[in-house]
Amino acid sequence: MVVGQKIEKQFGDLKVLKGIDISIDRGEIVTILGASGAGKTTLLQILGSLDKPSSGEVIINGTYINRLTGNQLAKFRNQHIGFVFQFHQLLPEFTALENCMLPGLIAGKSAKQARQQALKLLSYLGLNDRLEHKPAQLSGGEKQRVAVARALVNDPMVVFADEPSGNLDSKNQEELMDLFVDLRKQFNQTFVIVTHDQYLAQKADRTVHIVDGVIVD
Template structure:
């Protein structure tokens, strides 16, 4: 489902990724773990097409990312990839429904049908009473669930999550751990998660361990 070959990335004189080869299967929940500075987030951004490697290629669903123009890449990302970030990245002036439907509207999908899908996702995530609430009116755990619904709105093949439990208390962390597996079972997505949370990592189908720019 995802194949990375020979991924190298450097910033100035700093070589962050030093030749990464990995494969991730469809429907897997995979955690990327390792000490700070190992290159985890850089690898996630490259796998998620948010950044480009200096060398190597990423293939997602038989599509070579290297061969796509910027316009094609933006469309591919919108149609195939969802993102969940540590600090939600919700737009403060929009309510939950509006935040969730934004990627669908960018993709040119019907507004009414997109809102219907957003309500279904909120119901699945047990937030159906928060449809019109803005981010400032939501708890940390609720914001993260809205962010997850936004990541799922276009039925992506893969969801990338960067430290998704990092800003949550222990109770919300545990609930989010369970939620990722419920989502995988319900929607059949692949999840790739960068985390320092060893509990979440150990629950994953597989851990990818990194150190000093290499996969161990």
């Protein structure tokens, strides 16, 4: 469902990715592990359409995303891809509910539709009593759950997560990965997760190891 073919990425004379081939199935939870500088975040950003490879192709559900133009790519990303980041990236002036609604509104849903979907997800994630709280009023674990709900609000084909547990304590780290597993069971959701967290890696269906820009067994 997500396929990377011969992906290379170079910054000046520095080659970060050196011909990556990767395939991820629908409903699979895959973690990407590697030392700092190995290229794992660069790979995630390329697979998630946030960056372009120097060469190679990324295909998501049959769409060659490298070949999309700016507006086409933005629309595809909004409708089919979700993102969860280490530091949440919630807008501080908006409530949890409003933050979760935003991708739906950008996708052209009515306020009623976006609100209904956001309420459904936030309720599922146990945040019914935090809907009107702004990020500064939420704990780290609560902010991350809002970020997960926001990533899912448009029912994406795949969610890319970059060190999603890196800013959480050990209890919330475990709860977050258990949440990903539950969401896969409930919605057949696909997750691609860059992490240093061995608990996340152990719970995943498969772990991809990157060393010096190449995948190793």
